[in-house]
Amino acid sequence: MKVVTLRSDALAESEPLSGKPASAMIHIDRVSQRFQTSGRQSHLALSDISLTIDDGAFVSILGPSGCGKSTLLYIVGGFVSPSDGVARVKGKAITGPGPDRGPVFQEFALFPWKNVLGNVMYGLRQQGVKHSEAEAKSRKLLEMVGLKGYENFYPKELSGGMKQRVAIARTLAYNPAVLLMDEPFGALDAHTRTRLQNDLLNIWERDRKTVLFVTHSVEEAVFLSDKVVVMTRSPGRIKVVVDIDLPRPRKRAELLLDARYQKYVVDIEKLIDDTGEDEIHA
Amino acid sequence: MSATVNKALLGITPIALFIALWQSLISFGYAPVTLLPPPGAVFLRLGQQLFTSDFLHEIAATLFRLFAGFAIAVVLGVVIGLAAAISPAINAVVKPVVRVLAPIPKVALYPALLLILGFDHASKITLVAADALFPILLSTYYGASMVEQKLIWSAMAAGTPRAQILFKVVLPAAMPSILTGCRIGLVISCIVVFLAEMITSTDGLGHMLVQAARTFQTVDMFVPLITISMLGLILNSLLHGLRTYLLRGFPEV
Numbered sequence: 001m002k003v004v005t006l007r008s009d010a011l012a013e014s015e016p017l018s019g020k021p022a023s024a025m026i027h028i029d030r031v032s033q034r035f036q037t038s039g040r041q042s043h044l045a046l047s048d049i050s051l052t053i054d055d056g057a058f059v060s061i062l063g064p065s066g067c068g069k070s071t072l073l074y075i076v077g078g079f080v081s082p083s084d085g086v087a088r089v090k091g092k093a094i095t096g097p098g099p100d101r102g103p104v105f106q107e108f109a110l111f112p113w114k115n116v117l118g119n120v121m122y123g124l125r126q127q128g129v130k131h132s133e134a135e136a137k138s139r140k141l142l143e144m145v146g147l148k149g150y151e152n153f154y155p156k157e158l159s160g161g162m163k164q165r166v167a168i169a170r171t172l173a174y175n176p177a178v179l180l181m182d183e184p185f186g187a188l189d190a191h192t193r194t195r196l197q198n199d200l201l202n203i204w205e206r207d208r209k210t211v212l213f214v215t216h217s218v219e220e221a222v223f224l225s226d227k228v229v230v231m232t233r234s235p236g237r238i239k240v241v242v243d244i245d246l247p248r249p250r251k252r253a254e255l256l257l258d259a260r261y262q263k264y265v266v267d268i269e270k271l272i273d274d275t276g277e278d279e280i281h282a
Numbered sequence: 283m284s285a286t287v288n289k290a291l292l293g294i295t296p297i298a299l300f301i302a303l304w305q306s307l308i309s310f311g312y313a314p315v316t317l318l319p320p321p322g323a324v325f326l327r328l329g330q331q332l333f334t335s336d337f338l339h340e341i342a343a344t345l346f347r348l349f350a351g352f353a354i355a356v357v358l359g360v361v362i363g364l365a366a367a368i369s370p371a372i373n374a375v376v377k378p379v380v381r382v383l384a385p386i387p388k389v390a391l392y393p394a395l396l397l398i399l400g401f402d403h404a405s406k407i408t409l410v411a412a413d414a415l416f417p418i419l420l421s422t423y424y425g426a427s428m429v430e431q432k433l434i435w436s437a438m439a440a441g442t443p444r445a446q447i448l449f450k451v452v453l454p455a456a457m458p459s460i461l462t463g464c465r466i467g468l469v470i471s472c473i474v475v476f477l478a479e480m481i482t483s484t485d486g487l488g489h490m491l492v493q494a495a496r497t498f499q500t501v502d503m504f505v506p507l508i509t510i511s512m513l514g515l516i517l518n519s520l521l522h523g524l525r526t527y528l529l530r531g532f533p534e535v
Binding site: 074077078079096097098099101102103105107109111112113114115122123126127154155156170171174176 | 430432433435436437438439440441442451454455457529530531532533
């Protein structure tokens with residue numbers, strides 16, 4: 001059995017995932033991003049990125065800080081437009097944010113002037129859902145993320161882990177086809193992080209939304225993903241796309257003892273170390 | 283509960299000390315009673331006058347000018363501040379104007395305002411508004427400029443059209459700064475309305491003070507002073523209550 005599938009990044013064509021018909025949800029086509037820095041300098045944050053993400057796939061983007069992985073996510077979100085190239089969702093070029101792509105940020109970005117219920121209801125109300133209906137649906141979602149009883153709390157009264165649960169519920173509420181998660185568990189302690197990873201996987205198993213997940217934790221990426229995209233820094237490029245061929249549903253306790261899981265982690269860590277050398281030569 | 287009581291006691295202590303110092307200046311003969319009336323006499327006079335229609339008329343005149351000027355300053359300050367924060371073009375126009383006008387002592391404009399707007403309410407209201415405007419405008423501008431980008435992105439992804447972001451995200455997110463500006467603006471309004479009435483007026487607390495001073499009614503001179511400071515205290519605590527309610531979800535600032 002092939003344990004690690006390493007592929008050239010030039011055309012990371014996707015293969016059908018087992019049990020799901022392959023259809024591209026996100027297609028990133030030769031995207032580059034250049035930022036103006038002070039003076040007349042410009043910094044190439046992303047260089048010629050091409051990537052196809054299948055419908056229902058859980059894909060992580062892994063790389064050192066400053067490799068442009070968040071920028072790539074923002075481009076898919078429509079928050080930032082690329083300097084070059086085009087990103088598409090369901091075949092349509094992305095021109096701005098939309099409720100088909102729901103972001104979850106490391107900083108939670110909850111509305112401080114709304115309570116927990118109000119935050120979760122926000123998207124539904126924006127979609128024109130009636131108040132009573134939006135409330136009922138939001139309460140159900142809060143129960144699903146384990147926050148029943150906290151509806152009337154304000155975000156400042158919650159712990160980091162609870163805030164991120166609210167943020168996830170707020171995004172799931174308007175039922176986006178794609179979840180864009182930008183280091184969502186990066187600000188949490190190890191224990192909370194593990195619990196949220198497990199819960200996220202459970203939620204994902206139910207409706208298998210497409211997830212684009214940015215992280216700098218190799219273990220997290222391997223544990224959660226179908227594919228791990230390893231990026232290099234300065235300029236940000238895709239180094240390899242690693243298929244994670246581990247059975248689902250995944251149980252953390254079993255996986256940590258699984259030699260295949262361990263090998264993925266070690267191999268990808270090596271790849272990232274090589275990335276560091278590239279950076280020194282550059 | 284006892285913590286709140288302690289806090290209140292701590293707050294009252296300096297005021298009590300101040301009144302004690304005031305009394306001791308007279309008791310130990312540093313100031314003659316004819317020039318500096320004892321606090322007891324002032325508070326007694328205040329108590330006697332408080333519910334007379336004449337005195338209430340003076341308070342009403344002052345409060346009307348104060349509220350009108352402050353309200354104009356809040357509306358203009360918030361609207362211009364928000365507009366400058368979201369539109370670079372408006373900011374380019376507003377910034378130099380603010381930089382030129384903000385440092386001018388607005389009271390220097392008062393003679394001109396009197397000539398243009400007359401001796402009645404309008405000139406005083408305008409002066410109050412002109413002075414209270416800038417702190418409100420500037421804090422609105424900074425508050426609205428520093429709204430976390432990801433709040434805006436979250437709202438846009440949830441389907442909020444760009445045009446509604448201002449009212450659905452920027453305004454509520456900037457509320458802590460806006461209210462801080464309002465608090466400063468309110469204190470300034472109290473000072474300026476009194477000042478304007480002292481310079482030229484036929485009624486109001488500032489006018490009362492000047493009238494009393496000109497006729498050496500020293501007790502009557504201190505009554506409006508105590509009154510405006512108490513009004514300021516009451517208005518400030520009302521605003522504080524509003525702030526606590528509006529910012530109930532925000533981390534303590």
